[in-house]
Amino acid sequence: MLTNFVVSLSVVMGAALAHAQAPVIKIDGSSTVFPITEAMAEEFQTSQRGKVRVTVGISGTGGGFKKFCRGETDVQNASRPIQASEIEACRKAGIKFLELPVAYDATAVVVNPKNTWLKSITVADLKKMWEPGAQGKINTWADVNPAWPKEKLKLYGAGSDSGTFDYFTEAVVGKSKSSRGDYTASEDDNTLVTGVSNDLYALGYVPLAYYEENKGKLKVVAIVGGDKAPKKNEAVLPGRETVENGSYFPLSRPIFIYVSEKSMAKPEVKEFINFYIGKSFEIVPQVKYVPLPAKAYDMVKENVKKNKLGTVFGGHSEVGLKIEELMKREGSL
Template sequence: MFKSMILSAALFLGVAAHAQVPVIKIDGSSTVFPITEAMAEEFQTAQKGKVRVTVGISGTGGGFKKFCRGEIDVQNASRPIQTAELEACRKTSVKFIELPIAYDATAVVVNPKNTWLKSITVAELKKMWEPAAQGKVMTWADVNPAWPKEKLKLYGAGSDSGTFDYFTEAVVGKSKSSRGDYTASEDDNTLVTGVSTDLYALGYVPLAYAAENKAKLKVVPVVGGDKAPKKEAIMPSRETVEAGTYFPLSRPVFIYVSEASMKKAEIKDFVNFYLSNCATIVPEVKYVPLPAKAYETGKAHVKNNKLGTVFGGHSEVGLKIDQLMKREGSL
């Protein structure tokens, strides 16, 4: 009897102690997930169990729904917050700090055994992905007569993904404008698996996922079109993203932090830790870091509680790093 009382008391104290550990809730973009997951692991190690960080993947759009309902502290986003999301946050009085943390390149990928696709133009991508292609552009040869008369299997981001929003705007010309008869997922690992097991597949994933799966995927150089800085096929890489030549599929990625959450010491500590470690961790997980001054500007925005977005509720195709820094006040 006495032993059971001691055991019950110990269990109660253990549960109570665990319950007292503050939890930082993060959700959103699968593109930004690898960066934030790495940050969360490093931060929790540094905190020695005093703080717990959870990181979910519901896509940028799905994450903003939770963020604007006040359900999460930090939102991973692979595009800027959009007009409808700004309105949703306004209705629930959720204010936020917008922090660019890296650049990503969306990589066009095919099966490694694909021998016919040496490069692809934005016009060819549009012919594949535009809504008018559904039910009509069904084979590779329908896009280009020089390609095989084999069924084209497409893999791409789901409609809650910021990558979907950006890719459709950059390639088709209108955000969320896409054929619907393709394999869609907010989880980029699902897309990697699909393309890697199908000879006649083509998909698009963040460069980091392509880099982590070099044996499973072949990255295709992209010819950017009339507005591209270079009129030639360009491979996505840190160098071409920094130079602004991988066009139009380079874009900044973000975290958004709730003003209410930022009042908690552990969340402010986490955000400052995040910005302090971007220069090291971002390239480790195969993304392109911003210049050091950009992260210092981010810290200043946190210190000064700079609220809102500098994007006016929409994405911008082909925004270069120096243009982003100027907008954020880093230049």
């Protein structure tokens, strides 16, 4: 019995030691991209049978880029393209990178399920709610539209380190990071889901996948995109079809992972990235995001193979970028 115990203990300790010594792939960044990368990490680690560990953090796109451009992480989850200041930070630290689009996301505007007065909303009314000048002036629903209740408007949205915050403010307000400050902010989208689901007079915005996972707790609001929208006067709900055809405007966007060139030289990182891109067409829709066309993933694979560095966005985001345009750009990198 004692001999069996010693043998069993040795096996357990040996396995624990091997796990501790396994190479670690460090990932951080966007909470929007997190569900995709988490799913990839789990499948990859299973396929590796403990030979590689993958850690995935959530510090927001902006917070993640700070770590990435200091060389602290191998892979960066990003719900918007890398910005000019981040490109410069990476350059100063000698961090070269690959930019890899992995999916499309729609930012869903959500309210409490018991909200009876709001089925659709214009981008103009969203701007009235969220622009900096609204603070102290737009306090109730009726302040936005007299037909709505004279009840306190409670807003929930992404924190300032979030790529979703950057994109939403640019798409709705017209300038990235331009927002009223008196709202409940979090880089964790689950916190926003909880807040809106518990408050009748709440309105918030979250990645579509978080709405899809919480349909019983939230009600999604159709968006009237305005003059620049393909269907300018129509109320359009977020979904795979409306994202693919570009009609869910302006709150559809590509999402990315970035990989440092130095990390790509590590065999385990290179294998993980190839695994990630190879599995994206299958796994992305499983976690409620919109996959790129199969030929787009082939293009991304080719860019990885050629070690193509840099960004096609010039250090800024673009509102309403269609999938076809993204593919043209990535093909020209």
